[in-house]
Amino acid sequence: MKELKDLSDLLGHEIQVLHEGEKLIIAALPRIIQKSTNEALKAALSQHLEETQIQKQRLEQAARLLNISPEGDGNPSLKGLIAEGEKVFHKDSHPDTLDAAIIAGVQKVEHYEIAGYGAAAYYAEELGLQSIADLLRQTLAEEKATDTRLNELAKRNINPKSAEAVKQ
Numbered sequence: 001m002k003e004l005k006d007l008s009d010l011l012g013h014e015i016q017v018l019h020e021g022e023k024l025i026i027a028a029l030p031r032i033i034q035k036s037t038n039e040a041l042k043a044a045l046s047q048h049l050e051e052t053q054i055q056k057q058r059l060e061q062a063a064r065l066l067n068i069s070p071e072g073d074g075n076p077s078l079k080g081l082i083a084e085g086e087k088v089f090h091k092d093s094h095p096d097t098l099d100a101a102i103i104a105g106v107q108k109v110e111h112y113e114i115a116g117y118g119a120a121a122y123y124a125e126e127l128g129l130q131s132i133a134d135l136l137r138q139t140l141a142e143e144k145a146t147d148t149r150l151n152e153l154a155k156r157n158i159n160p161k162s163a164e165a166v167k168q
């Protein structure tokens with residue numbers, strides 16, 4: 001069993017957990033993009049997939065700086081969030097409503113990541129590890145921006161279409 005004695009160990013643990021998460025997201029996003037029909041949603045998710053590849057690399061860089069492996073022992077929370085989000089793929093749904101559901105599912109993932117990156121950035125700052133904190137904060141800003149963009153898309157574009165779906 002690995003040691004978890006101080007905040008530095010906890011930072012390493014959180015980096016590994018987040019790294020497992022980013023790997024799961026990189027595997028899941030292409031499936032989610034394929035199921036979405038709204039062009040603006042597809043574009044937002046495709047951009048986030050590209051960002052996520054970089055986010056995974058940032059965690060690998062942070063792990064190197066901390067002298068640990070980025071590989072952890074799985075991330076059941078994110079696996080569960082993705083599985084929950086993908087439940088809607090097995091329902092007989094209207095495309096606009098499926099898009100609305102996809103947004104909520106991806107936002108749950110973003111909120112999970114915002115919590116993890118936020119905590120890890122505070123740990124790094126407490127430890128005076130500014131370059132690790134900067135890497136984590138860069139990703140945190142991207143996760144927040146993705147969440148905001150999806151909020152806007154849902155409110156302005158996709159939820160109103162889903163509300164009208166049966167009338168079309």
Ligand SMILES: [Fe+2]
Binds near residue numbers: 022113
């Ligand atoms: Fe991410």
